[in-house]
Amino acid sequence: MQSFKAEQARIQANKRWEEEPKPNTPSGWVKRAREVTAILKLDAAERDAAGKTPFAEVQLLKDAGLVNLLGPREFGGGGETWQTSYKVTTEIAKADGSIGHLIGNHYSWFWSSQILGTPLQARRWLREFTEGNYYLGGAVNPRNADMIARDEGDSLVFNGDKFFSTGGVISDVTVLEGVLEDEAKTHVFAYVSTKDPGISFKGDWDVIGQRLTESGGCVIRNVRVSWEHIAGYENKELTPRDAYHDFILPPVQLQFAAVHVGVGIGALEAATEYTRTRTRAWPYGGDDKAKATDEWYIREGYGRLQASLWAAEALVDRTAERISKLIHAPREELTQEARGEIAVQVAASKATAIEAAITVSSKFFELTGASSGLSKYGFDRFWRNTRLHSLHDPIAYKFREVGSWALLGEIPEPSWYT
Numbered sequence: 569m570q571s572f573k574a575e576q577a578r579i580q581a582n583k584r585w586e587e588e589p590k591p592n593t594p595s596g597w598v599k600r601a602r603e604v605t606a607i608l609k610l611d612a613a614e615r616d617a618a619g620k621t622p623f624a625e626v627q628l629l630k631d632a633g634l635v636n637l638l639g640p641r642e643f644g645g646g647g648e649t650w651q652t653s654y655k656v657t658t659e660i661a662k663a664d665g666s667i668g669h670l671i672g673n674h675y676s677w678f679w680s681s682q683i684l685g686t687p688l689q690a691r692r693w694l695r696e697f698t699e700g701n702y703y704l705g706g707a708v709n710p711r712n713a714d715m716i717a718r719d720e721g722d723s724l725v726f727n728g729d730k731f732f733s734t735g736g737v738i739s740d741v742t743v744l745e746g747v748l749e750d751e752a753k754t755h756v757f758a759y760v761s762t763k764d765p766g767i768s769f770k771g772d773w774d775v776i777g778q779r780l781t782e783s784g785g786c787v788i789r790n791v792r793v794s795w796e797h798i799a800g801y802e803n804k805e806l807t808p809r810d811a812y813h814d815f816i817l818p819p820v821q822l823q824f825a826a827v828h829v830g831v832g833i834g835a836l837e838a839a840t841e842y843t844r845t846r847t848r849a850w851p852y853g854g855d856d857k858a859k860a861t862d863e864w865y866i867r868e869g870y871g872r873l874q875a876s877l878w879a880a881e882a883l884v885d886r887t888a889e890r891i892s893k894l895i896h897a898p899r900e901e902l903t904q905e906a907r908g909e910i911a912v913q914v915a916a917s918k919a920t921a922i923e924a925a926i927t928v929s930s931k932f933f934e935l936t937g938a939s940s941g942l943s944k945y946g947f948d949r950f951w952r953n954t955r956l957h958s959l960h961d962p963i964a965y966k967f968r969e970v971g972s973w974a975l976l977g978e979i980p981e982p983s984w985y986t
Contacts, residue, residue: 571610571611571614573610573611574607574608574610574611575624577606577607577610578607578624578628578631581603581604581607581631581632582631585600585631585632585633590633590646591633591646592641592647594648594649594651594652594655597633597634597637597646597648597652597655597656598652598655598656598659600632600633600634601632601634601655601656601659601660602659603632604628604629604632604634604659604660604663605659605660605662605663606663607628608625608628608660608663608664608667609663609664612663612664612946612949613944613945613946613947613949614946615664615780616664616666616779616780616946616949617943617946619779619780620780621737621738621780621782622666622667622670622738622780622782623738625664625667625670625780626667626670626703626735626738629660629667629670629671629703630701630703633646634646634656634660634671635671635674635701635702635703636698636701637652637653637656637675638650638653638675638678638679639678639694639697639698640694640698643694643695643698643699644698644699644701645698649892649895649896650675650679650819650888650891650892650895650896651888651889651892653672653675653823654822654823654826654884654885654888654892655826655885655888656671657671657672657675657823657826657827657830658826658827658829658830658833658881658884659830660830661826661827661828661829661830661831661834662830662831662833662834662837663834664780665777665778665827665830665831665834665949665950665953665954665957666778666779666780666781666953667780668826668827668830668831669734669778669781669827669957670734670735670738670780670781672823672824672826672827673704673705673706673734673735673781673823674703674704674705674735675823676816676819676820676823677704677705677706677741677743678697678704679819679895680743680757680816681693681694681697681759681799682694683812683813683815683816684757684799684800684813684816685799685800686799686800686801686802686807689797689799689800693759697741700740702739702740702741703735703738703739703740703741704735704739704740704741704742704743704759705733705734705735705736705737705738705739705741705742705743705762705782706733706734706735706736706742706743706745707730707733707736707742707743707744707745707767707786707788708730708732708733708743708744708745708757709730709731709732709745710745710755710984711984712731713747713752714728714729714730714731715727715728715729715730715744715745715746715747715788716728716746716747716748716749717746717747717748717749717756718749719748719749719804720792722794722795723792723793723794723795724746724748724756724758724792724793724795724798725790725791725792725793726744726746726758726766726788726790726791726792726793727788727789727790727791728746728788729785729786729787729788730785730786730788731785732783732784732785732786733769733782733783733784733785733786734781734782734783735781735782735783736762736767736769736782736784736786737762737769737771737782737784738782739762740761740762741759741760741761741762742759742760742761742762742764742767742786743757743758743759744757744758744759744760744788744791744793745757746788756798756799756801757798757799757800758793758797758798758799759797759799760791760793760797764791766788766789766790766791766792767786767787767788767791768786768787768789769782769784769785769786769787770784770785770786770787771784772784772785775956776952776955776956777949777951777952777953777954777955777956777957778952778953778956778957800813810899810900810902811902811903811904811906811907812899812900812902814904814907814982815894815895815902815907817911817982817983817984817985817986818891818907818910818911818914818986819891819895821911821914821915821918821985821986822884822887822888822891822914822917822918824918824957824960825884825887825914825917825918825920825921825922826884826888826921827957828880828918828921828922828924828925828954828957828958829877829880829881829884829921829924829925831925831929831950831953831954831957832877832880832921832924832925832928832929832950832954833877833881834950835925835928835929835932835947835950835951836870836873836874836877836928838932838947838950839870839873839928839932839935839936839940839947840870842936842940842945842947843860843861843866843870843935843936844861846936846937846939846940847860847866847935847936847937847940848860848937849862849863850863860937866935869931869934869935870935873927873928873931873935876923876924876927876928877924877925877928879920879924880917880920880921880923880924880925883916883917883920883921884917884920884921886913887910887913887914887916887917890910890913891910891913891914894906894907894910904979904982905979907979907982908979908980909973909979911969911979911980911986912969912970912973912979912980915966915967915969915970915980915986916966916970918963918966919963919966919967919970922954922958922963923963925950925954925958926951926954926955926958928950929950929951929953929954929955930951932947932950932951933947961985965985969986
């Protein structure tokens with residue numbers, strides 16, 4: 569549900585994008601993301617309050633070429649690196665944490681096909697997803713064996729319910745994750761059309777934040793997938809695994825960190841704009857100021873918030889540069905030690921980003937004043953978004969991973985969250 573103003577801006581931008589050459593540099597793609605951010609900002613509060621499924625917003629990401637950012641240029645993609653993808657995610661999250669989450673998740677699922685698949689599968693999916701300009705959602709929750717994949721000869725048949733399926737209802741392709749019927753510890757993955765009649769969505773995403781991520785339940789009934797389309801399998805046998813196959817979660821977790829940084833920056837930008845234009849100085853402090861921006865406590869408060877965000881952003885940027893080099897290097901060069909070391913840096917980045925974003929979005933109101941709490945502004949969305957998203961997995965465990973490395977030189981074992 570876009571406002572008329574936002575819809576007109578989208579139409580004008582889309583016309584311009586059709587006439588312009590596609591960006592071919594990281595800075596060009598970040599500029600394109602900022603153009604999308606400007607459109608999303610026009611009605612971010614209204615869309616959050618309405619809670620409508622963001623079909624138009626995902627189409628905006630497609631029209632801008634951001635969905636295909638990681639796809640090869642030969643197939644019509646942006647040909648960009650993961651480092652650029654993190655910058656794009658942060659930019660989008662500045663305007664809307666939900667849409668930032670959606671694009672970050674898409675990049676993760678898009679690239680998971682390159683990690684999990686055989687070389688033949690990976691190449692095929694890379695071409696299909698890029699040429700189709702497909703948005704990917706995931707019916708994945710590996711903590712629970714809530715989807716069973718039954719072997720029926722030349723196919724696996726998936727049945728089960730997933731409590732979470734971020735972006736599912738607005739996706740073109742759904743990533744299915746299940747366990748083999750007789751081997752509960754063996755997880756299998758497949759990439760299927762969301763239009764498959766056996767896939768439906770519960771529409772039960774009723775939460776305090778990240779309302780537009782459409783992360784509610786998914787029902788899978790008798791979805792049949794040929795064994796040749798089960799990621800990593802040849803002739804019904806799992807192909808040899810290496811350290812690269814364990815490299816899904818660190819890039820995913822850093823996307824989450826990028827979202828938090830973006831939400832924090834967006835909150836700070838909104839707060840400072842409000843203080844400059846609307847907040848009044850406090851007249852009873854014995855040191856009367858003409859305007860709020862002259863108040864020492866307001867300047868000190870914004871100084872602290874800006875410093876914390878700069879630190880978080882710098883850490884995420886540094887980690888993004890390092891992890892991108894590992895992702896795009898020849899896969900056989902990745903070792904478990906290198907994977908573990910970058911996972912620690914990702915943990916530090918995510919934990920730092922969460923703390924900064926939560927602090928900024930909650931201190932927001934202390935520096936803007938009581939009138940900023942009016943519902944029409946929707947400023948509470950920044951805190952609600954980052955607070956809910958921070959609960960994906962406990963931040964305490966991220967700090968523990970960093971502490972184990974600092975104290976004992978230990979690196980975390982690969983898991984569904986590390």
